[in-house]
Amino acid sequence: MGSLHLALLSISCLVSLLVVGLALVVRFKSPNPRAREESENYYLCIDEKHERQRLGDINSEPTVDLSIIVPAYNEEERLPVLLNDVHDYVNSRRTREPGFSYELIIIDDGSQDKTSEVAMEFAQIHGIRELKAVKHVVNRGKGGAVTQGMLCAQGRYMMFCDADGATQFSDIDELLERAKISERDGLVIAIGSRNNQALSGTVVERSHVRAFLQWGFHTYVTILGVRGVRDTQCGFKLFSRKAARLVFPKMHVERFIFDIEILLLARYQDIPVVEVPVNWHEVAGSKMSIVRDSIQMALDLLAVRLNYLLGNWTVSDNR
Template sequence: MVAVRAREPLPRWLTRPAVDLELIIPAFNEQRRLPSTIDSTLDYLAARPWKSAVVVVDNNSVDGTLDTLARVADPPVGLHVIGCSDQGKGAAVRRGIVTSSARYIGFADADNATPIDTLDRVMELLRAGHGAVIASRHTAGAHLEVEQSALRRGGGLLFRTLAHLTVPGVADTQCGFKFFSGPLVREIARDCRIDGFAFDVELLAHVVRAGHDVVEVPVDWSDVPGSTFSARRDGLRSMADLLRLSLAR
């Protein structure tokens, strides 16, 4: 049985100052890929008119992930590092969301596979009132600069087929670049239960069920080596989570 998570307000010491936009980056053993992502993200946000912050959620890394972040001196926008003891991308992202006070909240992968300047279009759409705006590799206008392996593409096709049972109107649930209205995503994230990679599907399903739309933005996407995703471990778990979601509709 899944334990019900408490919905009481978080203590003040767990929350961060309110900003216009908070970008969450879940990280598990990302000492190689994270530094360049942090540098480009901070530089990009510093040049934008929004008051922004980056939040890295360390998911029990055992490499030098935290050391690479400690070397960032005088970041041009807020840079916060928090921990998440529950293992899994979903758990880490949810931790970042529920501790945020930002007007808009989103998350991106540590590999920077989606160009950070995609956020220009994303913010336009969020400010127009859309509940969720996500990057998509499978909508008109998208381009894959560097494709995944044949094995990953095959697994991705099966995953998308199952995901469409839960969110039929969304072409790409797994591109790691998703942004939301802050009040909306804080509320629905508290009702999410999946800790693994199928968390994205669960979150988008809650957005739709709450009566909000999901807008997909085409991207120029590149596969970046070094993913900690395991097809055997994470893939099977994600498929099982998807089946549970589809049965719960």
């Protein structure tokens, strides 16, 4: 009887510790996005006035075919590669579709270098009036930068891509094609995937360490209930405007794990999600610490799942 009592007491202690641990995760790891500073409601471009312009609103009617949002933190060295890639793509597409319109929104997320200046200089040299540079007063994180960019985008379709140019930008055509096929009632999300290249002929170049970490993270994500997506973290995702309206105003996460919240919100609101193979290569200069940020992402993901499961965060259908 004593052994049974001791066993029950041990189980009770373990359960109590688990409950306390989960409560601490929710209490201290739940994100609390800050409101925009007044200056963050404006962007710079190379118009005739050379004045700041007021940002748009995701709830307005679209004015361009495609919005491209680029979150950038201390990316003065790597950003030009992406800008050249986008510029080449736009020129090629306008040859095929003379009426194609777009906007390129660079979200400088509190950089300490010349990220904004590099973007504006590129726009000036190439005469790109569609480039809009937004400067955050304080760094939010990649997810926060993407969300803020999406909330002001004016495209019929809206996408975000990483500033390092790791993904071949012309792959956007495949995402758009697959999105239009899978779109339902104006809703669709097409996400680039680095995990099914063997079936598609696309090229993915990554270190063995990153490949192992991605496998481990994917397993963890699956355990926590986000299933059916091979590559949740690829920074190359496309949204119909209606889908973006249902997702981004509800976002909480501003750090690396924001991709998971996007997929959760898509699932909760029955938004079709299609994975599309993309060409990707690892680029030196990542701001991510493999050990520190992997632990941070694991805790953040647990906090996200707990908040939705406990009803602290709710999803109302405002379509």
